[in-house]
Amino acid sequence: MKVAVMGYGTIGSGVVEVLEVNKDLITARAGEPLEVKYILDLRDFPGDPYEDRIVHDYRTILQDKEVGVVVEAMGGVEPAYTFVKAMLEAGKHVTTSNKNLVAAKGAELIKIARERNINFMFEASVGGGIPIIRPLNTCLSAERIDEITGILNGTTNYMLTRMANEGVSFDSVLKDAQAKGYAEADPTADIEGYDPCRKIAILTSLVCGKQVDYEDIYTEGITKITAEDFAYAKAMDCSIKLLASSKRAGESFRCMVAPFMLSKNHPLCGVNDVFNAVFVKGNMLGDAMFYGSGAGKLQTASAVVADIVDMTKHAHVNIRIEWEPENMELVDYTESTNRFFVRTTSPIDAVETAFGVASGDMPGVVEYIEGVVAGEIGFTTSAMTEADFAKAAEQISVVNRVRLG
Amino acid sequence: MKVAVMGYGTIGSGVVEVLEVNKDLITARAGEPLEVKYILDLRDFPGDPYEDRIVHDYRTILQDKEVGVVVEAMGGVEPAYTFVKAMLEAGKHVTTSNKNLVAAKGAELIKIARERNINFMFEASVGGGIPIIRPLNTCLSAERIDEITGILNGTTNYMLTRMANEGVSFDSVLKDAQAKGYAEADPTADIEGYDPCRKIAILTSLVCGKQVDYEDIYTEGITKITAEDFAYAKAMDCSIKLLASSKRAGESFRCMVAPFMLSKNHPLCGVNDVFNAVFVKGNMLGDAMFYGSGAGKLQTASAVVADIVDMTKHAHVNIRIEWEPENMELVDYTESTNRFFVRTTSPIDAVETAFGVASGDMPGVVEYIEGVVAGEIGFTTSAMTEADFAKAAEQISVVNRVRLG
Numbered sequence: 146m147k148v149a150v151m152g153y154g155t156i157g158s159g160v161v162e163v164l165e166v167n168k169d170l171i172t173a174r175a176g177e178p179l180e181v182k183y184i185l186d187l188r189d190f191p192g193d194p195y196e197d198r199i200v201h202d203y204r205t206i207l208q209d210k211e212v213g214v215v216v217e218a219m220g221g222v223e224p225a226y227t228f229v230k231a232m233l234e235a236g237k238h239v240t241t242s243n244k245n246l247v248a249a250k251g252a253e254l255i256k257i258a259r260e261r262n263i264n265f266m267f268e269a270s271v272g273g274g275i276p277i278i279r280p281l282n283t284c285l286s287a288e289r290i291d292e293i294t295g296i297l298n299g300t301t302n303y304m305l306t307r308m309a310n311e312g313v314s315f316d317s318v319l320k321d322a323q324a325k326g327y328a329e330a331d332p333t334a335d336i337e338g339y340d341p342c343r344k345i346a347i348l349t350s351l352v353c354g355k356q357v358d359y360e361d362i363y364t365e366g367i368t369k370i371t372a373e374d375f376a377y378a379k380a381m382d383c384s385i386k387l388l389a390s391s392k393r394a395g396e397s398f399r400c401m402v403a404p405f406m407l408s409k410n411h412p413l414c415g416v417n418d419v420f421n422a423v424f425v426k427g428n429m430l431g432d433a434m435f436y437g438s439g440a441g442k443l444q445t446a447s448a449v450v451a452d453i454v455d456m457t458k459h460a461h462v463n464i465r466i467e468w469e470p471e472n473m474e475l476v477d478y479t480e481s482t483n484r485f486f487v488r489t490t491s492p493i494d495a496v497e498t499a500f501g502v503a504s505g506d507m508p509g510v511v512e513y514i515e516g517v518v519a520g521e522i523g524f525t526t527s528a529m530t531e532a533d534f535a536k537a538a539e540q541i542s543v544v545n546r547v548r549l550g
Numbered sequence: 551m552k553v554a555v556m557g558y559g560t561i562g563s564g565v566v567e568v569l570e571v572n573k574d575l576i577t578a579r580a581g582e583p584l585e586v587k588y589i590l591d592l593r594d595f596p597g598d599p600y601e602d603r604i605v606h607d608y609r610t611i612l613q614d615k616e617v618g619v620v621v622e623a624m625g626g627v628e629p630a631y632t633f634v635k636a637m638l639e640a641g642k643h644v645t646t647s648n649k650n651l652v653a654a655k656g657a658e659l660i661k662i663a664r665e666r667n668i669n670f671m672f673e674a675s676v677g678g679g680i681p682i683i684r685p686l687n688t689c690l691s692a693e694r695i696d697e698i699t700g701i702l703n704g705t706t707n708y709m710l711t712r713m714a715n716e717g718v719s720f721d722s723v724l725k726d727a728q729a730k731g732y733a734e735a736d737p738t739a740d741i742e743g744y745d746p747c748r749k750i751a752i753l754t755s756l757v758c759g760k761q762v763d764y765e766d767i768y769t770e771g772i773t774k775i776t777a778e779d780f781a782y783a784k785a786m787d788c789s790i791k792l793l794a795s796s797k798r799a800g801e802s803f804r805c806m807v808a809p810f811m812l813s814k815n816h817p818l819c820g821v822n823d824v825f826n827a828v829f830v831k832g833n834m835l836g837d838a839m840f841y842g843s844g845a846g847k848l849q850t851a852s853a854v855v856a857d858i859v860d861m862t863k864h865a866h867v868n869i870r871i872e873w874e875p876e877n878m879e880l881v882d883y884t885e886s887t888n889r890f891f892v893r894t895t896s897p898i899d900a901v902e903t904a905f906g907v908a909s910g911d912m913p914g915v916v917e918y919i920e921g922v923v924a925g926e927i928g929f930t931t932s933a934m935t936e937a938d939f940a941k942a943a944e945q946i947s948v949v950n951r952v953r954l955g
Contacts, residue, residue: 162836163692173759174691174872181832274835276689284673284681284690286579287568287855354578415820420837427850429568430679430842432825436817437838447834450692462867467579492621 146178146457148483149206152198152219153186156269158241159446160216161195164453171450171520175457180466183549203228207235211410212461214453217241222249233257233265238460240452242445243270246341252356252470262463266452270295271344274444275437276422276451281351282466288427294390294550297341299419299439300328301367301387301497304336305404306417309384314372327419337366338387338402344354345389349398350421351466355473356441357400363478365403374545377523378406380514384414388550406486414550479532484511485548490521491541499540500526525549551584551862553610556633557624557893558591558604561647561674564851565621566600569858580794580862585798587617589807591784606761608633612640619858627654638662641864643865645857647850657712657875667868671829671857676749677702681856682841686756687871693832696756699955702746704824704844704905705733706772706792710809711822714789732824741793742771743807744945747887750794753828755870757796760878762805764896770808778952782893782928783811785919795954800927804881810955811891818955839869882896884937887952889916895926896946903947905931930954 148164150157159269161181164466173179183206183468184198194201203224206212215232217239219225225246229239234256241247247254247270250494258265272295281290296302300322307318322328325427346359367387378385383406391400407414412434418424421439425431437445455464489496492515500512514523521544538546553569555562567585569576573684587755588611596645598604608910612616619635622644624630634644638659647654652659652675663670668847673683677700686695701707705727712723724741727733739745751764772792783790795810797801811839812819817839821827826844829839843849860869894901898918919928926949933938943951 167692168836170694171692174870176870211918240693273830275838276685280685282851283860284684284856287576287852289573289575330834347730355892371842402923411821415817427679427852429572429845429848431849433840433842435838437835443837444836445690445836447832448689451689454691455688458870463582465579465863 146175146177146214147182147211147214148179148216149183150181150218150455151184151206152217153184153188154218155442155451156445157184157216157218159442160218160449163443163446163450171454173456175454177457179294179453179457189327189424190249203231203247207231211271212237214238214240214456215245215447216453217246218449219243220245226250229254230257233261233263236261236263238264238456240266240449240456242449244270244340244347246519248346248359251347251350252468255468255501256464256470259463259465264456264459264464265457267447267484268452269448271347272421272423272435272437273424273439273441274447275435275439277435278346278351280435281348285425285427285430288424288430290427291393292391292426293348293352293423294388294413295341295345295348295423296386296413296416296421297344297389297423297439298335298387299421300332300335300418302421303327303419305387306328306386307368308372308375312372312375315368315370315406327440336368336409338364341387342402345391345400345402349391349400350468353473354467355469355471357473358405361475362400362402367404369545370404370547371545373518374547377486377514377517380517383408385547386413386416386550388413390423397476398473400480401478401481403548405548407550411550421493454550478528481531482528483531483534485534485545486520486526486545486549487521487522487525487526487538487542488523489541490544493522495541496524497536499537549550551580551582552587552616553584553619553621553858554588554589554617555586555621555623555842556608556611557594558589558595558620559623559917560847561850561854562589562621562623563849564628564910565623568848568851568855572656576859580859582862584862586859587614598954599717604899612636615663617642619643619645621854621858622648622649622651623854625650627651630925631655633661634659635850637701638764639670641649641666641668642666643861645671645854645861647854649675649745649752650749653751653764654951656752656755657873660871661872661875664868667866669861669869670863671861673857674701674850674853675722676752677826677828677840677842678846679852680826680828680840680845681853682753682840683756685840686753689833690830692830694830695830696758697796697831698753698828699793700746700753700820701791701818701821701826702749702827703734703740703793704793704826705737705740707821707826708732710772710775710790710792713775713777714783717777719782720773739741741773743769746792746794750796750805750807754796754805755873758803758878760874760876761873762878763879766880767805767807772809773951775809775952776954778923779952782825782891782922785922786811786896790952791821793818799881801882802879804886806883806886808953810953812955813822816955845880884935886936887933889933890931890939890951891954892931892943892951893923893926893928893929893945893949895949900946901929905943
């Protein structure tokens with residue numbers, strides 16, 4: 146099988162490296178040798194062992210009938226979308242590590258592949274080296290998935306782990322993460338939650354079989370989380386994690402990306418540093434979790450190569466993926482129910498008036514946490530809609546609030 | 551697709567239930583309805599909704615050309631082996647939840663299925679509802695697996711979790727586990743480690759592609775673990791888990807089933823109660839873990855049904871599984887290296903003489919833990935072979951020893 150790699154950056158060069166290092170075992174598992182025939186990049190790579198495979202025009206790959214599998218590792222929606230679509234229409238299998246492309250165009254590209262009896266795969270687009278796309282499609286095929294919740298961003302999980310362990314501030318840990326290369330110079334996509342938002346949109350689309358638009362998902366980053374919040378978390382024997390979560394609600398889903406306080410008993414609470422994990426609840430299976438490196442050159446490349454092997458073995462068979470272009474309407478954010486942890490400078494009387502006057506099914510305060518930060522009190526609420534919470538919170542002076550997982 | 555279920559016990563009836571409860575979504579994913587045509591059992595089930603499908607002779611299934619998939623949920627090697635082999639030879643796909651059958655006859659049954667271009671699958675034989683067999687075969691196909699270590703027995707993990715949390719004795723927690731139905735009346739297969747031994751033999755066979763005989767794996771149960779051992783574990787911020795582990799050693803593997811002390815940083819340390827998990831280290835991927843319910847009727851049945859769906863989608867395609875009948879010679883137990891935690895009533899002088907006279911590469915004591923149990927001291931060793939450890943341990947009076955993970 147002849148392979149073309151589009152984009153010779155971190156992931157693309159990682160794919161070439163994995164194919165080289167594990168050549169023999171990959172050949173055995175694919176049933177034939179996998180040879181990189183072209184590498185598409187705008188740049189030249191003088192001195193690189195693959196220098197002679199570099200091409201600058203994607204049509205060189207498109208027009209070569211020998212190329213059966215194409216790897217898209219360029220990132221971004223365009224020109225990745227144009228190139229990938231053309232490759233699929235020319236009958237070439239495509240695998241991508243590009244969450245932006247999959248979140249925006251997944252349903253359409255899956256449909257094109259299905260019509261041509263080839264495959265469009267994207268295991269590496271969510272959770273890097275963690276197998277999650279393929280397990281959802283094949284291992285959990287007997288399940289109605291009721292929840293899928295992930296720690297899907299390594300940068301923010303590293304930062305939150307440092308804050309939890311060392312009590313340091315958001316700003317200092319961000320600078321350190323940037324110095325170490327874990328966070329980019331412009332960290333917005335990570336710290337504002339845009340990256341996990343696209344990933345949970347992909348996972349939810351696979352769970353419900355319809356298109357979930359990431360623009361429809363309420364997304365809150367970690368920029369407002371402080372060392373004091375972690376002091377409360379410690380007092381409550383919890384940690385704070387940035388979760389991307391979808392929970393079934395009738396025929397729809399409640400989707401959200403936000404920091405959550407998790408008790409030590411939750412399987413995701415122990416997922417630290419740059420590790421990622423995806424928690425899944427099925428109606429037969431109960432709780433399951435997939436854990437591993439969410440990013441990293443070779444880890445992500447390994448997932449891409451697993452796709453290449455699978456597509457080589459299924460050269461003339463479309464492995465069906467249920468993800469139709471029809472739009473899934475998510476539960477409105479204001480109607481989502483959550484429990485909350487709240488810090489306030491208002492007196493308990495005011496809190497009781499706002500939250501505590503439990504009559505009928507009106508939500509109340511579950512627990513007060515005092516003495517952690519001078520001049521304020523913390524408290525946890527029972528489950529309430531976002532709208533009800535906002536209404537109650539307006540009546541007191543809120544320092545910060547974090548949802549409870 | 552017409553399905554036959556052999557064995558209408560816990561798992562077999564669970565398979566029928568999963569097919570019933572999630573009928574619509576399973577039909578959509580399989581691409582056609584799955585109908586249970588026969589249930590093979592020695593007993594009758596008067597009043598059961600599937601009463602009319604019960605048959606007592608496996609040849610009824612064998613001779614019915616309509617039956618395309620057979621579920622083996624009888625347990626034990628015979629007559630399961632005879633029945634399964636006959637079904638495969640008749641061109642019927644087979645999935646089994648039976649670790650004893652797979653550990654003993656896996657390579658042969660895989661070969662028969664391959665020759666007939668059908669499939670023999672066994673996702674449910676290891677880790678119940680945790681997807682692990684399929685991920686090893688397809689998701690990690692770009693990896694050289696260097697380690698696979700699991701908590702593969704729910705009964706013993708429940709017992710060890712209780713002992714860790716409550717400081718209770720082995721005997722009392724075993725009685726409680728039996729009362730709750732977590733442990734069988736004859737708990738030998740669990741507490742002596744025979745069950746996880748078969749499971750790690752299966753996983754290691756899949757990792758190395760050759761036959762690993764479970765009789766070749768050193769197996770130590772949890773019967774010697776005491777409340778005092780857990781007191782030391784607590785002092786060392788560790789827990790004790792029954793691990794089934796395979797680590798690559800050149801072209802071979804070091805395999806062992808035994809209780810291990812795990813530090814809180816190890817992903818398996820937080821796996822509690824009846825949950826199971828499999829930790830995998832790949833040469834590209836690094837660390838990954840698969841977590842979930844290791845047993846349970848519906849969880850295990852869900853994995854069986856996922857196999858049925860996969861086989862229905864691959865009705866005329868053999869999904870290649872690398873597991874040849876050729877025998878894999880494991881590293882001799884005495885040559886395996888481990889670190890140890892030791893409790894002794896001997897004085898430190900004697901310990902130093904036996905373990906501590908570090909000259910050249912001779913192993914020594916890493917740390918002493920005193921004051922946990924009156925009249926004894928605990929210590930941890932550096933890595934040494936089992937043979938060297940046995941030699942040194944002979945020179946002192948050992949109360950108990952547990953390997954360090």
